[in-house]
Amino acid sequence: MRKEIMARRNKVKNPTLAEVGEHAVIDTIMRHAPSTRNGDDAAVLDHGAPNSRTVITTDMLVEGRHFNLDWSNPAEIGRKAITQNFADVEAMGARPVAALLALSAPNYTRLQFVADLARGIGERVLDYGAELVGGDITDGENIVISVTAVGQLGGSLPALRLENARPGQILVASGGIGDSAAGYALISRFGREGVPEKFAPLIRAHCSTEMPPGRGFVARAAGVTAMTDNSDGLIADLGTLARRSGVSVNVLSETIAPSPLVREAAELVGEDPWKFVLSGGEDHTLVGTTFGPPPTGFRQIGTVVRHNSMGEVTVDSAHPHYREGWTSF
Template sequence: MPNVKFPEHLQGGPTVGEIGEFEVIRVITEQASSALNGDDAAVLRHASPNSRAVATTDMLVEGRHFQLDWSTPEEIGQKAIVQNFADIEAMGARPIAALLALSAPTHTPVEFVRGLARGIGQRVEEYSAELVGGDITSGTSLVLSVTALGSLGGSLPELTLNRARPGQVVVAHGRIGYSAAGLALLQRFGRAGVPEELTPLVEAHCAPRLNPGRGMIARAAGATAMTDNSDGLIVDLSQLARKSGVRINIESGTIAPDDLLSAAGEALDRDPWEWILAGGEDHTLLSTTFGDPPSGFRAIGQVTKPRPDDPVTVDKKTPAYASGWQSF
């Protein structure tokens, strides 16, 4: 029996094994087209003066980072781009290109690949970026790896983890806890069984969104350090605090569960604070700045001098939940 089982609605047509490598590539480039894609390597346009290149890569493995019975191919492609472009944005840079490496079993339906590429194309277009190349191969598992490239313009320094300073304000752009709540709903009810009013939480997990350009806006407005909420709010802020040698205090009222998270908590008999503090995969931008919150950001806490105990506190107390995503 094949290790990867695709939903029935994707089956019935040709598979990647039947049409071959070059036809699969044609299917991908048809859905996420770029004039730069199609040669041995992509030659990117000359960067603007006084700019630097930014690069990152991330993988998605079927059964660990996404489930075929929960997510559509389009959503998987969208998620792959956002989680990589969020890392570019977190440096204060602009995403300009992406590369896709895909390992897929030979019985993978072509319709899955077409939908995956369509989702990738939709997200890169939102950022005025392009899918400029990649690689495909057969394998026993379904694995995507996206490499994202960005451009950091101007003379301001990049937004690294080690540049938070006491006296700064901690600011955030995006929702916190939605993705983890969506995952919990899927694990309990499956996609079809989730109450309709809670579907925004499911969508936040299967296809997270991040408004393009907010990292650049924050950098231009004076932010100094930034990360994205990928592994969990406390985990990610703790890494920033340790790298900078500071302590971060979050005000609970600024991140408290909204009506949707509270409703999900009631439906699952779970504490929504666990999703907020330890959930991750929202790709919310988290930054520090001396000034007012940049456009699109909100203040959620303060940076103070380090202490020997918790690097991150909530209302100056140890967080109720401090775990997060771990790869191993």
């Protein structure tokens, strides 16, 4: 009897999507990630700066493949989904201004999951001065999160395209490389609860990846011509940039050496820390090329060495030990 009362109370306090219905789900999202643009057939954005162009990208995250509710909480997943999309906008040299969320979830999913996801999204878009301006929700067998990011590319400088790297430029990067992969390795081995507290920065890098807003925008103003984000793995992403630009690039190992914390994590799980750095990905740090000095927040990590239609990437002028990055199938 007591159990039944508890269950009933739990049901009221922690309802499912089926129990509250579509409108309540949408209201919950809009309460946690508020925008006046939401709620019509489509969202109308503000005028951009004169001559500005719209930049747009999308990423789809599938439960069990891109995130795992056993070790990431919904707010973290929301924050990471925004970061990885906004990183793609920043990688063009643009400023993120809006996001859309399309969400499929089983109807027995708790409303609290959606509330927390939306809260994480709302927090992160606010970091960028952007808004969640719309979306779609639907019943489905799995949780699938599709985020679309919109940016504004102002001024007359070209976008930071993959094909704009040139021989003679330096290679620049912002942020810690390998942290996310090290965090993932620790969680896979020990479970999130079992990871020693001192590795918290690596866990955070994996579960709710952050990047300081405006890095790509600053880089474009400071003379960077080509840029991408480290999502699939450093060597893989540099390889794409090199191939698309018809150049080869050389990375100096000392500039991307694993941090002491990454080394310690690698030792604990019995992995080579260089694997995390070279093929880990998911850091969403920005990597670019410029004839000028590194922009604020960036450091030099190598050089664009020559025309090369194969898009060769070397580390200290040799073939790197780890090249393979993330692929979808």
